[in-house]
Amino acid sequence: MPTTTSADPSCSSPPASWPDSPWCVPGSARPATSARRKRAVIDRLQLERLRELATDIRRRDLEMVHRARLGHIGGDLSATDILATLYFAVLKVDPEAPDWPERDRFILSKGHCAGALYTTLAEKGFIERDELRTYMQPHSRLGGHPDRTKMPGVETNTGPLGHGLPVAVGCALGAKIDGAAWRTFVLTGDGELQEGSNWEAALSAAHYKLDNLTVVVDRNGLQQGDFTERTMHLDPLPDKWTAFGWSVREVNGHDHAALLDVFDQLPFQWGKPNCIIAHTHKGQGVSFMRDRPAWHHRVPTDAELAHALSELNGHRVLA
Template sequence: MDPQELRVIANRIRRRDVTAVYEAGAGHVGGEMSVTDLLTALYFNTMKVDPAAPLDPARDRLVLSKGHTALALYIVLSEKGFIAKDEISTFLEHRSRLNGHPNRVKVPGVETNTGPLGHGLPVAVGMAKAAKLDRASWRTFVITGDGEMQEGSNWEAIMAGAHFSLDNLTLIIDHNRLQQGARLADTNNIAPFAPKLEAFGWAVEEIDGHDMEAICRALSADAVTPGRPKCIVAHTNKGHGISFMSDNVAWHHKVPNEEQYRQAMAELEEAIR
């Protein structure tokens, strides 16, 4: 798909996400707005996945380590055909399989359960190492939040990824500068990320995480450095696309009221015209 087609899909995903959060009365809408472009590019441009065969051994894998943004993943999976689009309306309902964090046992296309931060990248390192042992060509992608990178388990995984020369592994840091309740800079400011990852032996690229052309180029197999895992530092905005949510820490875990919901939908609809 060309970048404009991907932007249209991403906008549709954002609108469905805002509606689902509004209807459910819960969610993590701010971080979902920041990660949507990355997920859209992965599933509709980069990754080799087949909704008819979600467990195909040759498929590419995505681990959404920032599992609290599960709703964005569910909507992407529904747009791709892994689950029915109308199932999104059951988000967080009693006995719905669309929980607040992804569950691989319940939802086709989810590769591993996530929620406790700092677990996704270690799992992804294991996946990438398994592919190397099998001499398989599939790739592993993992998305973390920038606040999540404060977890020590991630840095152990970063060391292992470089040690095993996992050039089939791509880490994407959703660098929206905000975490739950505060700015990254005011909590434990581990930015800038690029020199740290480079010091551990990773190939690093910094991009605008809302620029579809830049995202697709960075995710391309042609952008892989042989023998080195890759980190993409994607500079994003929490609440992207919605004026009152953008770069606003309050929207980590907040639900729009009716007036805010209407404004958000109007702004998103206007953005794609």
């Protein structure tokens, strides 16, 4: 499993050319500097809390999908540790003021995994937990894909794959133009990267030197119907992002300490957008779902739900 690498020594301060970025406002705050934490040792209590949160999110997500008889539980479970780390340790957001102008922006580009986002937002306090019972029901705010006109904490509607990163580029560019310090994060799937619109957006992000933009790739190796490598070969994925002008790190997407460490390094390099390739397992946390293509959108039976919850109740999900 690839591990995180250290930030470039040259990243300790911006190069002299940084203020000449085409969308940099002289005198504006350097991207993410105020949010960077100088952590010598990851706090064990924080790590345990993140693991507990991720387990609770998985449990509620499974119950929600089972109740609705609809959902994409496999990809939800692969993304859970990433979402828990972002919302409870990285993102500058306020559930009491979801439209706060200085908030960080998060976009779920793999919109079919809205279940994982909804349960995370409920844990964070954006919505009541009881509302999860309405998932996929008529007139519910919790549809199959996120809708910003209905849900607090949702920045943009996603569903058709390949659209989240282009929107995120626009958000990050807007922040540069305004001289704002907030950051933009986008979570995309690896199967989703077969959409060409992602690579057009990647080119634009590098051109405009959007070092306030971070894409996290949920590299679970599976998509609807099969493994990604059988559908469309993606490797060498890090080299592709590097060739498009991004600064790239790889990380175990289920290791909260590694995730915290790599997020703490942002921005990886001044004047370059950031790509984190998070190696994950579809169906993580449930043995009979893990790395199984069928669980892209299969719904657990009563017996399977009981088995899955038993595993989650008996073991905190570690990397």
